[in-house]
Amino acid sequence: MTNQFPARIKKSAENHHSRIVLALDIKGKEPKPLLEKTLHILKQTGVNLAAVKLNYHLLLPLDLFNSVATIINEAHNQGLQAIADLKINDISSTNTVTASYLWDAGFDSLIANPFVGLEEGLGPVITAAHEENRGIILLVYMSHKGAEDGYGLKVQSNTHTAGRFMEMHELFLDRALSWGCDGIVVGATRPETMKKVSSKVQGKLLVFSPGVGAQGGSPRPTIQSGADFLIVGRSILDATSPAQAAEDIRRATWRPF
């Protein structure tokens, strides 16, 4: 079966004229008010978004098959895609169980770390995701400072480069392409990498870029450098008016595919 996640998220983007993935990094230890706050934000901002991204902020305290499924359902009702961001990097038997739970809750795509490798690692979960018409997004270069200690390392790969040294993020990009994934993550704090990557992958992988706002990246230049989607959290969530903040970023960064 052809995986339609890339087509679905592009359609969501076109419908709302938006390149924004809202990171629902909302804090709260009481499940009920946390769910209500999340749904409230989603209702305020949904029309300005293409997708939402959920991580441990919601996936740990909230019940997956009730509260999280309710959030995903609301996102779908608003014409948005839902991405699970657990940066999975486990053995395949655990990864496939994890993914099957996420698909059952309604997620359209998940983010994984290609560091864990293909065989008995991400291989089976990529295959299973595509059979279920869901997407896989791989980390290529994260946005925080310490990312250089991993994604910026010089490495020698026996399997991919016949002994040549390259930077880890180049190796990860090769993996995303050769493993048949759907998207990659490249931090907005690394504009040079973004330019190189986006020229290489155009049309083959969607580029998601976190790190604008609180972490220092700028929305408009990031899209101009070739990112397909901005992952935005605090700039919208912490604004006096999340709806207005989302609309402002949407207007400043929208361009058709």
Added chain:
Amino acid sequence: MTNQFPARIKKSAENHHSRIVLALDIKGKEPKPLLEKTLHILKQTGVNLAAVKLNYHLLLPLDLFNSVATIINEAHNQGLQAIADLKINDISSTNTVTASYLWDAGFDSLIANPFVGLEEGLGPVITAAHEENRGIILLVYMSHKGAEDGYGLKVQSNTHTAGRFMEMHELFLDRALSWGCDGIVVGATRPETMKKVSSKVQGKLLVFSPGVGAQGGSPRPTIQSGADFLIVGRSILDATSPAQAAEDIRRATWRPF
């Protein structure tokens, strides 16, 4: 505050004469029977264990502050430590929220991937964990085949080795030591690495070793090569008698600290 996790897990081990960490990788989409099955296994096997390890199998479908907290409470009642295995590798703002949820649920320690780096990565969560008297365990070399595509890569680290090339797992071991962590994970499928690592870290880091049984590693030689704890899942969970299987592995591998 001094972090007592290493002392606590050693005491649990001495009390039960056990080097076993049971990986509670139990499948089930219905929360209630999943919780009941987990508690049943725990009651059958607890006396033969030193600790339990929970990952997405339970942390996604079960409610963290009720069902998961109940499992941890039962483990503590049996004198066992509880380890959260999400292999976290996110930015610090997400890692610290994740960890605070895990500590609130009662976990004693968590497993993280040092690939994500220290600054704005794992640094703040290591500090916060130790202030809460909880432990941090870093991945050094996983047990599955594809682990070679990450942990086995030759790398050049500017920060740690002044340009020298080394294998990724050596770099990760350096990080576990210099970042002041409490334990490391080294797969039982890599006996040569285990010997090198354990001779280097003796007394400074506890060595946890997954991959015995289903993945091909042998319990007794793994402990003889220097692992402090075996992480065992399927060999116990899938046995006709989990209690008997746990007792057999415990007897075959126990040695005092």
